[in-house]
Amino acid sequence: MTHTAPSAPSRAVPGRQLLNKVPEVTVWFWVIKILCTTVGESFADWIDMQLGVGLVNTAILFTVVFAVVLTVQMRLTRYVPFAYWLTVVVVSVTGTLYTDILTDRFAVPLWISTSVFSALLAGVFAVWYARERTLSIHSITSTPREAFYWLAVLVTFALGTATGDLSLQLTGWGPGVSVLLPLSLIAVVTGLWRYGANAVLAFWVAYILTRPLGANIGDWLATPKSEQGLGLGTFMTSVVFLIAILATVVYLSITRADVIEDEAEYDTATADVVATDPARERVSLGVMGVAALATVALLSWANAQPHVDPTAEEGPVPRCSGGAVTQAQATQQAKAAFPASEMDRFRTIASDTLGLVKADDQAAAADRATDLETAWDDDQATLQPTDCQAWTYLDEQIDPVLSAVRASSPDQTTEEAALTKLLDTLG
Known part of the structure; x- marks a missing residue:
């Protein structure tokens, strides 16, 4: 979806003034976001298990790498595709690892992780909005706003990991079937956005949902054929998607297809390209609520059916009675x-x-x-x-x-x- 959120109210923006530090949200944005998410899942698994580094050591490593690339990204004064998407790749791995540590090392139930990260994300949004009066990613024109943005992105990856794993735990679905639920929900959100849903809300809901979608795609590709996957393995899956990310970033760097060329013109003109209709926003919000309830009902029904928990092998939860x-x-x-x-x-x-x-x-x-x-x-x-x-x-x-x-x-x-x-x- 192409994001056309209203610009922030006119006010003095504290901190260093920047050109917008994020790309225009076109179809390329969502393609590369899903690619980054898939790499986050498969590459972390490869380093952790195939190289024998271990989960905690992998998390420490990527936390350091994230701090370095984020520092570089935030020191820039405008959107640079390579720096921005490298940061997204690293934060996707890091957020995934944080949830995995809670689940696999501290035996925190996934429903608790989901609840905690949901509350944390709501808190980040609340503080961000109270300070800046906007959550639109097209308003990332100061250091404080960029800091809020990347904190929210980190939490969305952790939350997306928890919700994705929780859905697998409740349903026992295989790697191929598990792709359908987040894909369907993203389709619903996209349709509602086109109908007239709040653009900022639609963006962040879709952003969260791309995490389980990308992770499930990665699992499907990497899982052995004997377990209903395509058998590429975590290393080959990581290589294929990293090459795809690199090719996409090179294309965007050359064509500048995702660059907002005129910041002032965008803020004044784009904000009203799609006139907001309060009635349609209310209808869209209601449909989102119905979709959320339907998802909960589906997961509850699936959980009541006989199934094997595909996440149990990864944690310390006992798998057998007796x-x-x-x-x-x-x-x-x-x-x-x-x-x-x-x-x-x-x-x-x-x-x-x-x-x-x-x-x-x-x-x-x-x-x-x-x-x-x-x-x-x-x-x-x-x-x-x-x-x-x-x-x-x-x-x-x-x-x-x-x-x-x-x-x-x-x-x-x-x-x-x-x-x-x-x-x-x-x-």
Whole structure:
């Protein structure tokens, strides 16, 4: 949607006077925003899991990177596509990681994260409006306004992550189907904007919804084909979308298709291009409310249906009834419940990986670890229902092996310890 929000009331703007620091909101804005969101999901997962950096360390790394790129962005006096969209990419990763830490490390329920980030975003908007009397992104012409803008963007990414994961948790939908809900809601918001909804409200609602949309697209592309995805993997998905972002930014830099050329003319003329109709705004607000209630009803209905929580594997939430089991119990249960041929296959792959680690052939060990991951994921649908406790225990032994072997600076002692423990559990 092309944003045509009313300009701010005439008033003295404190702080450094700037040209507008954000792009015109055309279709290019939304395309590249979704691309950035997808990269935020897939690239963070790749660094965290594939490189073995870890969730907390990845969050610290990107917080530092975000501080650096944001400093560069805010020191500029006008909109520069490369600087602006690099900041969006980094903030998308950072906001995602903050929500993931709350969920995966501190076991904060997603409904609480969603509520907290919703309240925080409302607070940011309230303070922003009380100080500046506008929430339009076409009024980002001073340092304080830009600071409010980027704080709001950071919170929207964290909130979008929480709401997206919550919808998956409630529904159990696969990566492909999960794209449809945020896409449908964005279509509704776009239609209402064209009808006469408040432009600022429509913009920020759509901005939040693009986060779960982009993340679900990323998951769909990266998820193995055995789990209803397209099987590109997080690294390839990140590369493809980063190239797409780069190509789009180069195009925008050359054509200046998203640059507001005349700030004064825009403020005085564009504000009234679409005459606001209070009646249509009220109708649109009512339809948004109905859409929100319908979404809640849909999620409640889906939650009541039998389903597997696709987010449970990523956090410390127990996945099986009956409590935890010891290593000895898991070994005995796995031997009794799982096909001997599959147990032999897992043992062979793990043993091969250990041998390669001891031979200091790290590249081959990483490849063999991928074979283990693929074989384990392929058998999940049959093994997990057979004995959930044994499957969960083994799954928790495989994750450290993958992290250790794929680490950017592998430690042989850590690798051998993880593999030995897995082999002991496999019997």
